[in-house]
Amino acid sequence: MFNDITYKVCTNCSEWFEMNDENFYINKSNSLDGYHPYCKQCSSKKAKKWCDDNPEITKAAKRKYNKSPKGRPKLAANAQRQRENGDYYKWRRENKEYLYEWRRKRDMNKKHEISATEWESCKKYFNDCCAYCGITEEQARDDQGQNLHKEHVNHRGANDLSNCIPSCRICNSSKWAKDFDEFYNKDNLNFTAGRLHKIRKWLTEDYLLYKE
Helix, strand or coil, X not given: CEXXXXXXXXXXXXXXXXXXXXXXXXXXXXXXXXXXXXXXXHHHHHHHHHHHHCHHHHHHHHHHHHHCCCHHXXXXXXXHHHHHHCHHHHHXXXXXXXXXXXXXXXXXXXXCCCCHHHHHHHXXXXXXXXXXXXXXXXXXHHHHCCCCEEEECCCCCCCCHHHEEEECHHHHHXXXXXXXXXXXXXXXXXXXXXXXXXXXXXXHCHHHHCCC
């Protein structure tokens, strides 16, 4: 302690800092002073190095967090911010080869048994809009560079019209293999009760009107 201020040395860089939340992360298991032994800067560097050295574990942990009740709203809000400030589209332009290969592998494992007429009827039922967010197919082409996708509502379900709705590329990518109720609920920024009702009505009965 110096001038009534308590200091703590970082055991990694050996620098002295004021012992407070600004310089050290809280560690409740440390009964001595309640803080981690490393300063925040060293802690961040060590965490980054560990993540770089253990990419598969890091990815698995991130996927688990993104599916959690705490992580889903943050993921949706972050995706919305990226769309609004253009970062999402910049990333797509700079990673075209990666995205092409990712879509190719995904499509190898997900085929639809839907005729062209059935697909047009499905899109028309949803007013040629993404069933999740309401963006039109024309807007999807202009803003996202792709037409509406044939979306598997149940990732492990049927490949026919009974399990298909139109989805824009962004919603299609965001949902990925999530269960419908896990993806499309009040935590989803694009959620509306009206769209939810229409999707369920299509999947439970109305698709039969257009199935060949």
